Structure formats: structure tokens, C-alpha cells
Amino acid sequence: xxxxxxxxxxxxxxxxxxxxxxxxxxxxxxxxxxxxxxxxxxxxxxxxxxxxxxxxxxxxxxxxxxxxxxxxxxxxxxxxxxxxxxxxxxxxxxxxxxxxxxxxxxxxxxxxxxxxxxxxxxxxxxxxxxxxxxxxxxxxxxxxxxxxxxxxxxxxxxxxxxxxxxxxxxxxxxxxxxxxxxxxxxxxxxxxxxxxxxxxxxxxxxxxxxxxxxxxxxxxxxxxxxxxxxxxxxxxxxxxxx
Amino acid sequence: xxxxxxxxxxxxxxxxxxxxxxxxxxxxxxxxxxxxxxxxxxxxxxxxxxxxxxxxxxxxxxxxxxxxxxxxxxxxxxxxxxxxxxxxxxxxxxxxxxxxxxxxxxxxxxxxxxxxxxxxxxxxxxxxxxxxxxxxxxxxxxxxxxxxxxxxxxxxxxxxxxxxxxxxxxxxxxxxxxxxxxxxxxxxxxxxxxxxxxxxxxxxxxxxxxxxxxxxxxxxxxxxxxxxxxxxxxxxxxxxxxxxxxxxxxxxxxxxxxxxxxxxxxxxxxxxxxxxxxxxxxxxxxxxxxxxxxxxxxxxxxxxxxxxxxxxxxxxxxxxxxxxxxxxxxxxxxxxxxxxxxxxxxxxxxxxxxxxxxxxxxxxxxxxxxxxxxxxxxxxxxxxxxxxxxxxxxxxxxxxxxxxxxxxxxxxxxxxxxxxxxxxxxxxxxxxxxxxxxxxxxxxxxxxxxxxxxxxxxxxxxxxxxxxxxxxxxxxxxxxxxxxxxxxxxxxxxxxx
Numbered sequence: 001x002x003x004x005x006x007x008x009x010x011x012x013x014x015x016x017x018x019x020x021x022x023x024x025x026x027x028x029x030x031x032x033x034x035x036x037x038x039x040x041x042x043x044x045x046x047x048x049x050x051x052x053x054x055x056x057x058x059x060x061x062x063x064x065x066x067x068x069x070x071x072x073x074x075x076x077x078x079x080x081x082x083x084x085x086x087x088x089x090x091x092x093x094x095x096x097x098x099x100x101x102x103x104x105x106x107x108x109x110x111x112x113x114x115x116x117x118x119x120x121x122x123x124x125x126x127x128x129x130x131x132x133x134x135x136x137x138x139x140x141x142x143x144x145x146x147x148x149x150x151x152x153x154x155x156x157x158x159x160x161x162x163x164x165x166x167x168x169x170x171x172x173x174x175x176x177x178x179x180x181x182x183x184x185x186x187x188x189x190x191x192x193x194x195x196x197x198x199x200x201x202x203x204x205x206x207x208x209x210x211x212x213x214x215x216x217x218x219x220x221x222x223x224x225x226x227x228x229x230x231x232x233x234x235x236x237x238x239x240x241x242x
Numbered sequence: 243x244x245x246x247x248x249x250x251x252x253x254x255x256x257x258x259x260x261x262x263x264x265x266x267x268x269x270x271x272x273x274x275x276x277x278x279x280x281x282x283x284x285x286x287x288x289x290x291x292x293x294x295x296x297x298x299x300x301x302x303x304x305x306x307x308x309x310x311x312x313x314x315x316x317x318x319x320x321x322x323x324x325x326x327x328x329x330x331x332x333x334x335x336x337x338x339x340x341x342x343x344x345x346x347x348x349x350x351x352x353x354x355x356x357x358x359x360x361x362x363x364x365x366x367x368x369x370x371x372x373x374x375x376x377x378x379x380x381x382x383x384x385x386x387x388x389x390x391x392x393x394x395x396x397x398x399x400x401x402x403x404x405x406x407x408x409x410x411x412x413x414x415x416x417x418x419x420x421x422x423x424x425x426x427x428x429x430x431x432x433x434x435x436x437x438x439x440x441x442x443x444x445x446x447x448x449x450x451x452x453x454x455x456x457x458x459x460x461x462x463x464x465x466x467x468x469x470x471x472x473x474x475x476x477x478x479x480x481x482x483x484x485x486x487x488x489x490x491x492x493x494x495x496x497x498x499x500x501x502x503x504x505x506x507x508x509x510x511x512x513x514x515x516x517x518x519x520x521x522x523x524x525x526x527x528x529x530x531x532x533x534x535x536x537x538x539x540x541x542x543x544x545x546x547x548x549x550x551x552x553x554x555x556x557x558x559x560x561x562x563x564x565x566x567x568x569x570x571x572x573x574x575x576x577x578x579x580x581x582x583x584x585x586x587x588x589x590x591x592x593x594x595x596x597x598x599x600x601x602x603x604x605x606x607x608x609x610x611x612x613x614x615x616x617x618x619x620x621x622x623x624x625x626x627x628x629x630x631x632x633x634x635x636x637x638x639x640x641x642x643x644x645x646x647x648x649x650x651x652x653x654x655x656x657x658x659x660x661x662x663x664x665x666x667x668x669x670x671x672x673x674x675x676x677x678x679x680x681x682x683x684x685x686x687x688x689x690x691x692x693x694x695x696x697x698x699x700x701x702x703x704x705x706x707x708x709x710x711x712x713x714x715x716x717x718x719x720x721x722x723x724x725x726x727x728x729x730x731x732x733x734x735x736x737x738x739x
Contacts, residue, residue: 047735050557051556051557052553052557052735052736053735053737071559072561075557075558076559082557083553086554087551087554089549090256095252095256099249099253102245102246102248102249103246103249103558103559103560104558104559144554
């Protein structure tokens with residue numbers, strides 16, 4: 001089932017085009033890696049999808065609902081971490097989750113406790129977020145993102161600040177979620193992680209979409225046995241050999 | 243929406259800074275009550291007449307001098323006044339005669355009956371150009387002697403009864419004008435009150451009430467006679483009616499404390515107690531509540547933007563308009579709770595400093611529609627006041643949210659809003675009372691947002707205002723501010739946070 005469909009997305013600020021001709025889709029169960037150099041337009045695309053910034057041209061459909069016309073229905077089953085997780089520092093982790101849960105129907109204490117267990121914050125959930133490490137804040141952000149049983153999850157640098165164990169747990173969580181049919185869009189500079197968890201790649205260069213393919217096909221851009229990093233450098237990072 | 247409001251309230255009530263503000267409220271209230279600025283601490287005691295100086299001046303005067311008679315009057319009256327001991331009722335009774343209550347176009351001198359008769363006597367005896375008839379002189383002598391006798395008999399009731407009798411006789415005179423008759427009847431009523439409610443001449447709050455009643459009654463008659471209709475006159479008439487009714491009520495009920503709810507004390511012997519401090523709490527601490535309202539509303543959006551939590555908020559299944567409205571409602575609920583807290587603190591602090599006894603008396607007010615005094619439970623009165631102030635809080639909060647949406651500088655927004663509020667409360671309020679500016683001033687929101695100006699049938703200072711008009715103005719401002727804020731917020735791109 002098609003969860004996300006972006007068609008000819010364009011964002012222009014004054015006379016500067018930030019992104020244009022961005023078209024791709026994501027189906028249930030897909031784990032799509034959004035890659036590109038710094039300033040390529042990845043975060044802009046994420047913000048366009050989530051309605052945080054206005055679309056200049058094009059459409060975004062989430063579960064068939066237009067993000068501009070039917071925002072509430074479109075965003076209802078979406079979870080997201082954008083740029084870095086932001087929480088209310090003076091509140092406890094639990095209070096932050098309670099506030100998040102209040103935005104949805106039928107998300108109560110049981111679900112809060114469940115996501116706390118999933119992200120491994122049981123021992124610190126009652127403490128103030130200002131006392132958390134970067135990794136704990138990241139886990140809290142993920143907990144908040146999955147609170148409402150999303151059908152579409154957007155994760156911007158999800159392994160940022162996590163230790164090795166945390167990264168492995170994150171990988172397993174992503175796999176588990178995708179096995180349950182959740183569509184996931186991951187934006188990350190950690191290409192080895194992208195390689196391990198994603199089945200598709202959407203590559204952005206200078207605000208334009210340069211690749212939308214499976215991981216294996218994308219790697220073939222460099223050579224038969226190349227790594228994702230090689231393909232990235234060839235297609236996105238420097239001169240395109242093709 | 244309820245859940246959104248709940249979220250906003252969690253964010254507000256879990257902040258340490260909110261409790262710091264409540265602590266500041268407690269400190270301000272405690273200090274204010276301890277300093278007790280409303281309590282009058284200076285008492286004026288009239289001095290004895292300096293007879294020697296008056297006589298020396300009189301010796302050098304020419305008989306044809308227009309002040310010749312009045313100078314002699316001062317001497318003779320002064321001798322009579324000085325002959326009684328300090329703190330005697332006689333001194334206070336004569337002191338009352340010596341206090342002027344002149345107003346424009348209305349006679350006020352009938353309470354100065356001793357002086358009036360003494361003037362007739364002196365004028366006849368020493369003024370070469372006197373027009374006094376012998377019969378009038380003999381009558382004045384007889385009356386004056388009766389007064390002196392009553393004073394020397396040390397019976398104030400006899401003295402008052404004599405005044406009433408003499409004043410009543412004057413009302414029957416065929417030459418009396420209608421204004422003079424009105425003035426005489428005012429004095430007769432005042433003296434009858436003394437007898438009926440057993441109020442001797444003294445230096446106390448009951449005599450303050452009588453003096454205040456007398457002066458306000460004369461001022462009222464003068465204003466009614468002038469027949470002007472501008473806002474200053476209307477305000478004066480309203481204030482006089484209120485004071486006359488309350489003063490009479492205080493005398494009838496032997497209330498030995500200040501029953502005015504004005505923030506400024508009007509009586510020399512007012513006793514500020516816990517009750518009156520509680521009644522005046524809105525007037526004293528309104529600016530504190532407004533400052534807190536501005537702080538909470540301005541930080542509501544600004545902090546979300548600065549900390550980045552705004553993107554969490556805007557990626558949830560709510561319209562941006564719902565988010566703004568929930569913030570406004572949560573801020574107003576917080577202000578209501580803060581105000582109730584302020585009332586509670588004032589109740590406790592006032593009780594500790596002044597004693598809790600006075601709380602047994604309720605609020606004593608004046609109904610302008612029925613022209614009668616009424617009593618009301620203190621807390622019911624304060625809740626009514628709070629309800630009347632809600633439109634003001636709504637508009638201030640909406641304005642702050644509006645400013646926060648339009649710009650990212652929360653400190654500047656707070657300062658600007660405080661300055662605007664201060665200017666509107668002082669300068670604009672003063673200008674609004676000028677008749678020529680009324681057609682414009684009636685549309686200012688600050689002249690319409692406090693509905694307590696209509697409580698109990700009051701007429702607002704700007705007399706063209708009515709409650710339905712004020713409701714409309716408030717709705718227009720609220721909808722306009724909210725509409726612009728929602729429109730701007732809905733279109734706003736959220737960039738680097």
C-alpha cells in the first residue's frame with residue numbers, strides 16, 4: 001500500500017529554489033534512506049512532507065490525504081523526529097510522553113509504558129529531560145514518534161548520540177517496525193547504517209532528486225562490488241561519472 | 243481541544259518560574275499590607291484662635307472696611323471657641339460651624355447658624371452702614387444666647403435640637419428661595435441623624451461621615467443645578483450620590499470603619515482593616531496580575547519556538563488555529579487561578595496583619611439603578627469583579643500571542659505590551675474623559691474591556707458607553723487579533739530552530 005506519495009515537490013523562498021521536481025513514493029514496509037550532502041535539501045523535503053513549511057508547487061499525499069488540504073487526517077498516523085529531538089527540558093520524560101499522548105485518541109498509560117520499555121528508558125523516565133544524555137534524549141524522541149502506532153515514520157539522524165548497543169537496538173527496532181508494515185523514511189549521514197536497515201535509497205543533490213532505487217541497484221552506479229559510500233560519492237557527493 | 247488545553251496547563255504549572263511568580267505575589271501583598279499606604283497617618287487638629295492677633299488687626303481697621311464685621315466676628319467666635327476645653331464636644335460643634343463647604347450656585351451656610359446670628363448682632367452693633375433691623379438684631383441675640391446656653395449646659399442633644407428648631411423656622415419664612423429651602427432641609431436631615439443615631443460632635447469616623455455627606459450633598463446639588471452633561475459632571479454626580487448613600491448607611495448601621503471601596507482613602511479616621519484591603523485587592527494588584535498574564539502569554543509561543551518544541555506541536559493532528567486557541571484558553575485559565583490565589587493570599591495576609599474579625603461584614607455597595615445601598619458576600623463580590631475583568635485578560639493574552647506569532651523577540655513583546663497597557667491605563671484614560679475626544683475614545687479597547695464599570699448599575703466615566711456596546715467592541719478586537727494571528731501562524735514556515 002502506498003503510504004507516501006510526493007509529486008513534483010518544489011520549495012522556493014523569495015527567488016531561490018531550494019528543492020524542485022522531487023517525486024517519489026514509499027509503500028508499507030519500505031525502509032527508505034534519504035541521502036545527500038549537507039545543504040542538499042533533505043530536511044527541506046522532510047519539512048514539506050510534514051507540513052512544517054509551505055509547498056510552493058506539487059503535492060504530498062500521506063495515506064491518500066493531501067497534507068495541504070487534509071492536514072489533520074494526513075498527519076494522524078505519522079511519527080517524526082525532525083532535525084534533533086526536542087523535548088520540554090523542565091518536564092520529566094514521562095510528562096513529555098503524556099503531552100504527546102494527549103494529541104491522539106486512545107493513547108493511554110499502557111502505550112506510554114510500552115514505548116518506554118521499547119526504547120529502554122524505564123529507569124530514567126520519571127527524571128527531568130534536562131538530566132538526560134544525548135542518547136537518552138534521542139530514545140525519548142523515538143518513543144514519542146512511535147507512540148501513536150504510526151503507519152509512516154520519519155527519522156532524521158535516529159542514531160545520533162547512541163552508543164553501539166543503542167545503534168544495534170535502533171536497527172532492530174526499525175526492522176521490527178518495517179516487518180509490521182510501517183513505512184520508514186530515514187535521513188542520515190551514517191551510510192553503513194543506511195546500508196544495513198534500508199531497502200531503498202532516495203538521493204538528493206543540489207535540491208534535485210538524482211536517484212530513487214533499491215540499495216543494490218544504487219551501489220551498481222559505482223561498480224559491481226562497490227559500497228554504498230562509493231556510490232554516494234559518485235552520484236551525490238562529487239561529479240556524476242554517468 | 244480539551245486535551246490541548248490540558249497540555250498547555252501541564253507546561254505552565256510544571257514550570258518553576260510560575261511558582262516564582264506566585265512567590266512574588268505573596269511578597270508584594272505582604273509588603274503592601276504591612277506598609278498599609280491606605281491608612282491615613284496624619285491627623286489635622288484645628289488650633290485655637292489667636293485672639294490677640296485678631297484684636298490687634300481689628301484695632302487698625304477702618305469702620306468702613308468691608309472686612310470690619312467679619313474680623314470682629316472672628317474675634318467673638320474665636321473667644322467662644324477658645325472657652326471650651328480641647329476634645330470637648332462644644333469645640334467640635336463650633337469647629338463644624340467653622341468649616342466651609344462652599345459650592346457654586348448653591349447656598350451652603352445654614353449649618354453655620356451660630357456664626358450667622360453672631361454676624362447679625364455684630365453688624366447691627368458696630369457697622370455704621372448696617373441694614374439690620376432692630377427686630378432682627380433682638381431675634382439674633384435671643385437665638386445666640388440660646389446656643390451659648392445649650393453649649394454651657396453640656397448637652398449636645400439639646401444643642402442639636404435647638405439647631406433643628408431654628409432651621410425649621412427658617413424654612414417657613416416667606417422670603418426663602420427653593421434652593422435655600424433645599425439647603426436647610428439637608429442640614430435638618432443631618433442634625434436629625436445625629437439625634438436618631440446618637441452621634442455626638444467628636445473627632446471620629448462618624449463625624450467624618452457627616453462631614454463627607456454634607457460636602458458631597460452640596461456638590462451634588464450644585465452639579466444638578468448646573469445642568470451640564472459632560473462626562474466630568476456625570477462622574478461627579480455619580481460619585482456624590484454614591485458617597486451620600488454610603489455615608490448615611492454607615493451612620494445608620496454604626497459602621498466604625500471605612501466603607502468606601504475606593505483605592506484612595508477619603509476619611510481622616512478611616513481604619514484600614516482586612517475586609518477593605520480584600521475589597522481593594524483588585525485595584526491594588528491589578529497591574530501585577532496583568533504583568534503575569536503578559537509573561538505567561540508571551541512565553542507560551544516564544545519558548546516553543548526557541549526550544550524547538552514547536553515542530554513537535556505542529557506535526558500533531560491539530561489545526562494550527564486550534565493550537566493557538568488552546569494556548570489562549572490555557573493562559574486565561576492560569577490567570578483566573580492566579581487571581582484566585584491572589585485573593586486567598588490577601589485574605590490570609592490581611593487577616594494576620596489586621597485581624598480576621600472584619601471579614602464577617604460583607605461588601606457594602608451602592609446600586610445606581612435602584613439608588614439603594616446593599617450588602618453582598620465578600621467572595622461573591624470578588625468573583626463578580628473577576629468575571630468582569632475576564633474580557634480584559636482575554637484581549638491582553640490574545641494580543642501577546644498575536645505579537646509572539648508576528649515576531650520572535652519575547653522580551654521585546656513583553657515590554658511593549660506592558661508599556662501599551664500602562665499608557666492606555668493612564669494617558670488614554672485621562673484623555674478619554676475630555677468631551678471632544680469621546681466620539682473617538684469610545685472605540686478604544688481599554689475603555690471597554692473592564693465590565694466592572696457597569697456593575698450594580700454604574701454609569702461609566704465615558705457616559706456614551708453601554709454594556710452591549712462594550713461587548714461588541716471587545717468581540718471585534720478579539721476576533722480581529724485572533725484572526726490575524728491564526729492567519730499568520732497558519733502560513734508560517736518553521737525553519738531552523
